[in-house]
Amino acid sequence: MTTLHLSPLLPQLGSPQAWPNQTASQQFVFPEPSVHIHPAFNEPIPSPPRRSTKRTKSKASSSRGPSYSTAEDKALCSAYLNVSRDPIVGAYQTAETYWERIAKYYNENNKFRVPRTPDSLATRWHNISKDTARFCGKKAEVDRRRESGKTEEDRIEDALQLFLGQVGKPFQFMHCWTVLRNTRKWEDWIATKGADSAGDREAPNAEEGQEFHAGAGELCRPIGRDKAKKTRHSEGKQSSESSACIELFQQMAKNKELKNQQEAMWASEYKQVQERQLALKEESTRRQLALQEEQTRIQREQLEYQRLEHDSKIMMMDLSSFSDVAREYFLGMQREILEKRRRGGDNNNAN
Known part of the structure; x- marks a missing residue:
């Protein structure tokens, strides 16, 4: 029979009258050390297992996928701009549903080597939207200076330097900014939240089916059904x-x-x-x-x-009966007629 030595523990356990019908081993959890060895037997007596008071959340282990390329970032921004919420389905939709739709659009419209999951896209979008919103704030701050003589390229360079100085790292999503800038959905969200505050805002949690409100992926509260x-x-x-x-x-x-x-x-x-x-x-x-x-x-x-x-008639006239004057007159006319005939004949021969 195994004998338990409880005398060292009694000052901590209180009076035995507090537990009249139970044994000491049923009432208390023994402090460390968890086992006692009786001198007569070389066998340990195990203490009851402890249960953690904190509720742990089980997550499926997932291996990290390859890094996003510039083309994939642009495709994600395009999916964000083209996928909107459907108010007919309900006034709210879960983040899981929303990102499933974005992932479907992303994978169907882009033939990349590795398809992306909704969780992967949501995480990547959180990083893109956060830093891009911050950069929009710096760019707006530079634009408000209205410095004369500076081109748009100069103002962008100033905004990059301002981002580096205030955030402490270079802005790595310029290719995403070129896709998002001047688009209605992105500009409305920036105007609603404010560029700097939107950049510091945490992305919506896509777990546990919680309702997805207007975070880094939405414009504003949707209309009713x-x-x-x-x-x-x-x-x-x-x-x-x-x-x-x-x-x-x-x-x-x-x-x-x-x-x-x-x-x-x-x-x-x-x-x-x-x-x-x-x-x-x-x-x-x-x-x-x-x-x-x-x-x-x-x-x-x-x-x-x-x-x-x-x-x-003149040439045929008989001039014998004419007076000398008349005869002379008609003889002259006859000579003129002959002269004309000669000239006419010469002209015809010449022709």
């Missing part, structure tokens, strides 16, 4: 009206095009008629000129015939 349905119905109605307007404009454009084609056809036909009329007018003018030339030729021939007839 009913309002979202009404908005979508209104958008559908507006879309129908817009479609009707578009069809009307298309029909008007088609009618205008047909009218332009018809006017072009009429203009072409009118031009052809004008050209035909001009050709007819020119032909008529040529005919009139030819007729006038013919009439002129006939008149010249008639005059020539009359002249020849006149000359022939």
